[in-house]
Amino acid sequence: MRYSESFIKTNKSAPKDAETISHQLLMRGSFIHPLGAGFYSLLPLGFKTYRKIYNIITEELNAIGVEDMIMPVVHPARVWKETNRFFEVGPELWKIKNRANEDFALAMTHEEVVTDAAKQIISSYKDLPKLVGQIQTKVRDEARARGGLLRTKEFTMQDAYSFDLDEKGLDKVYQKFIKAYNQIFKRVGVETVMVESSVGAMGGLGANEFMLLADSGEDKIIVCSKCKHAVNAEVLGVSKDDAKQIKAGAKCLKCKCDKLELKRGIEVGNIFKLGTKYSVAQKLIYKDRHDQAKPVVMGSYGIGLERLMASVIEASHDDFGIIWPNSITPYQVYLIDINEQKKAEQVYAKLLKAGIEVFYDDREVGPGEKFGDADLLGFPYRVTISSKTKGKVELKKRTSKKAELLTIDQLIRRLKK
RNA sequence: CGGGGUGUAGCGCAGUGGCUAGCGCGCAUCGUUCGGGACGAUGAGGUCGGAGGUUCAAAUCCUCUCACCCCGACCA
Numbered sequence: 001m002r003y004s005e006s007f008i009k010t011n012k013s014a015p016k017d018a019e020t021i022s023h024q025l026l027m028r029g030s031f032i033h034p035l036g037a038g039f040y041s042l043l044p045l046g047f048k049t050y051r052k053i054y055n056i057i058t059e060e061l062n063a064i065g066v067e068d069m070i071m072p073v074v075h076p077a078r079v080w081k082e083t084n085r086f087f088e089v090g091p092e093l094w095k096i097k098n099r100a101n102e103d104f105a106l107a108m109t110h111e112e113v114v115t116d117a118a119k120q121i122i123s124s125y126k127d128l129p130k131l132v133g134q135i136q137t138k139v140r141d142e143a144r145a146r147g148g149l150l151r152t153k154e155f156t157m158q159d160a161y162s163f164d165l166d167e168k169g170l171d172k173v174y175q176k177f178i179k180a181y182n183q184i185f186k187r188v189g190v191e192t193v194m195v196e197s198s199v200g201a202m203g204g205l206g207a208n209e210f211m212l213l214a215d216s217g218e219d220k221i222i223v224c225s226k227c228k229h230a231v232n233a234e235v236l237g238v239s240k241d242d243a244k245q246i247k248a249g250a251k252c253l254k255c256k257c258d259k260l261e262l263k264r265g266i267e268v269g270n271i272f273k274l275g276t277k278y279s280v281a282q283k284l285i286y287k288d289r290h291d292q293a294k295p296v297v298m299g300s301y302g303i304g305l306e307r308l309m310a311s312v313i314e315a316s317h318d319d320f321g322i323i324w325p326n327s328i329t330p331y332q333v334y335l336i337d338i339n340e341q342k343k344a345e346q347v348y349a350k351l352l353k354a355g356i357e358v359f360y361d362d363r364e365v366g367p368g369e370k371f372g373d374a375d376l377l378g379f380p381y382r383v384t385i386s387s388k389t390k391g392k393v394e395l396k397k398r399t400s401k402k403a404e405l406l407t408i409d410q411l412i413r414r415l416k417k
Numbered sequence: 418c419g420g421g422g423u424g425u426a427g428c429g430c431a432g433u434g435g436c437u438a439g440c441g442c443g444c445a446u447c448g449u450u451c452g453g454g455a456c457g458a459u460g461a462g463g464u465c466g467g468a469g470g471u472u473c474a475a476a477u478c479c480u481c482u483c484a485c486c487c488c489g490a491c492c493a
Contacts, residue, residue, distance in 0.1 A: 012442065012454070013429050017422095017486040037485065085493095091418090092492065109493050143418065143491055151492090201493050218492090270493080302493085339451060368453040375453090386452065394452095 001331070002348075003361040003373075007044045010373050020216045022313035023148025025322050029377050031330075038145025038153030040306070045377070048330035050156075053188055053305050054135055056327065057158045060184045064176045066133040066160050071113045073137050077103035079112035083281040089201050094141040106139035111202070111300055114161045115278045122163060122296060125288045129169050133160030135305065147216065149310035150266065156306060162299040165286070167205070170273055170297045177301045181210055181269050188308060189325025190315050192268060195221050195230040196253065202300065204274040210303075211265030214314045221265045222246060229254035233262065266311045274298040322378030323398050331359040332415060334374040338367045338386035347385060347393060347408060354412045358383075374398075381415065 007030075014024035026032045031046035042050050058068065077095075080086035086093070086105065094106040107113070114132065121127060135158045142153050149155075162173045178194065185192045190212050197209040209232060211221055220233035229252055237247045246260050278284065279295035288294055309328075316323045324330070333351060335358050337344030344360065351358040359379065361370045367386075374382045375398070384394040384403070393411050396403035406414065 009427085009443090011428055015486095016429070019487070034485090089493075090491085111493090138493090140493075144487095144489095146487080199493095267492095272493090300493095336452095366451055366453085366455060368451090368455075371453045373454085384452075388452070 001359050003359065003363050006359070010376055012372075018148060020147040020150060020310075020314070021317055022150065022216075022310040025313055025317060025376070025378075026148055026310065029322065032149065034148075038142060038151070040149060040152060042306070045330045046309070049309055049324070049328050050305060052328040053308055054158075056187050057135065057184055057303060057305070060180045060187070061133055061158070061160060064131075064180045066131050068134065069117075069132050070134045070136055071107070071110050071117070073107045073139065075105045075107060075113055077105055079116050079282070080105045083112055083278060085112070085201065092140050092142065094139050107136070108138060108140050109157075109202075109300075109302070110134070110136070110159055111161070111274065111278050111298075112282065115282045115284050115298070118161075118163055118296065119282070119284050122284065122286055124286055125165055128163055128165045128286060128296065129173065130163040131160065131173065133158065133301070135159075138304075146218070147310070149306040150216070150314075151218070152306065155304050158303045158305065160301040162301070163284075164297045164299075165288070165294075166297055167273075167275070170275070170299050174271065174273060174299055177271050177299070178208070181271065181301070181303070184303065185210060185212075185268065185308075187327050188312060189327055190268070190308075190312055193221075193223070193228075193230050193265070195232050195265075196235055197232040197270070198234050199272060202272045202274065203277040204272050207270065207272045209267045209271075210269035212268050212311045212315060213263055213265050214311070215264055216314050217264040217266040219265045219267050221263050222250070223261050223263055224252035224255060224257065225259045225261050226257045227252060227255040236260075238262070266307070266314065268308050268311050269301075269303045271301045272299060274300055317378070320372075321376035324378045324380060326380050329357075329379050330377070331357045331379045333358040333381045333383050334377065334379045335360040336367070336370045336374060336382065336384045337362075338370075338384065340385045340387065340389075343391075344385045347383070347411075350408055351383075351412065351415075354416065356412065356415050383411065 009030050011028050014028050018024045018027050030043050033041040033043055035041055077086055093108050096104050098104060135156060138157045139154050145152050164170045192210040192212050195209050195211050197207045199207045221230055222233050222236050223230045231253060236250045246262055250260060251258050252260060276295040276297055278298055284296045285293045286296055313322050333356060335348055348360045378398055380398050382396045392405045392407055394403045395406050395411055
């Protein structure tokens with residue numbers, strides 16, 4: 001892609017109301033556009049990264065046997081009434097009416113809908129286990145959107161649902177998801193810790209969250225400095241007098257010591273052992289081999305894509321801009337020329353031909369501006385062509401200060417690695 | 418939802434009762450530049466968030482309202 005043809009307009013300063021770093025950088029680099037509080041468009045650069053995250057998630061979940069599907073965003077109230085969540089969940093569930101004044105709910109999550117679908121598929125122990133998932137829009141009437149992409153009212157979630165004969169089957173698939181999730185976060189380029197969390201409005205037998213440790217995080221988590229066991233502060237509780245203090249006498253749930261530390265984290269993934277809450281309420285029943293009717297044992301598993309994207313930036317940036325991990329960068333290469341347009345065009349063509357994702361800054365502006373945007377946008381490699389490079393090209397990593405001179409063939413070989 | 422804050426050009430801001438509302442960046446044209454957002458010249462761009470009120474006169478004072486941000490509560 002050429003800069004001159006791209007839907008891009010960078011800005012030296014961020015809007016004043018953007019305070020979190022990911023919000024600022026996403027705005028400055030024109031990765032996103034705020035339509036209203038909690039509603040963002042992903043502009044082409046943002047969407048590139050989004051798609052890469054999407055693909056990584058899909059690959060890893062497919063690898064553990066998740067079959068992809070897609071469910072509606074508008075739900076007839078019927079299913080939400082079956083589980084009583086239509087009334088229990090509170091104002092976060094966005095309710096709407098159609099022209100006939102009938103109730104509908106927007107997809108806050110999809111347990112009810114997937115359970116409804118599962119009734120069409122599952123009726124015997126022979127139909128179990130099953131594992132399906134989707135990447136689909138969620139809408140939640142949040143009391144307060146915040147931090148740009150960190151907490152929005154509409155976002156995309158990868159959500160998967162497991163259906164098992166019994167808790168043993170659930171435990172097994174739950175472990176698979178823990179592995180897959182760790183693998184996803186690793187590939188996306190963030191370090192996470194898994195914490196015990198409360199089940200909240202999901203109900204069920206237990207839940208875990210995947211937290212990226214960051215000061216901008218809105219979750220408080222308590223980490224045992226001895227055995228590293230971590231829990232969401234909502235489980236152990238923080239003292240009422242001071243939200244920064246762990247409740248007196250609190251002990252690690254695992255090793256029972258009191259060496260607990262309070263940290264802040266961003267929840268990037270959440271998995272739930274739902275048990276039979278939904279299958280009982282919605283009558284998702286199977287017959288076992290003794291002709292006994294039993295409720296299916298379920299689990300649900302979710303990752304918010306936009307939040308994950310923002311989290312990566314929270315964890316990976318410097319004073320000049322974003323530092324995208326190779327795996328999810330919009331482009332691999334930011335190509336710059338300094339008054340060497342003809343040569344740059346040739347290099348651009350060769351890189352494209354070699355299948356390298358290259359963003360060519362073909363604007364007629366000074367070098368400082370191009371370097372500035374290269375740092376701001378944060379692609380892993382910067383390639384410069386100038387009178388100084390003399391038939392070669394200069395390669396510089398976003399993370400390094402040093403640059404090296406390479407021939408074009410060497411460059412392509414390097415980038416293909 | 419409680420508390421706080423902000424709305425003046427695309428972005429950042431100045432302007433606390435007075436005459437054609439300014440500045441920086443950005444944008445347009447021309448020229449000079451060209452290894453870290455360079456310089457000069459000339460331009461374009463604003464119903465001062467909206468409505469109502471007070472006043473001879475309102476961006477400025479009053480009332481209402483809308484929007485956005487931050488802290489908290491809440492959070493599948």
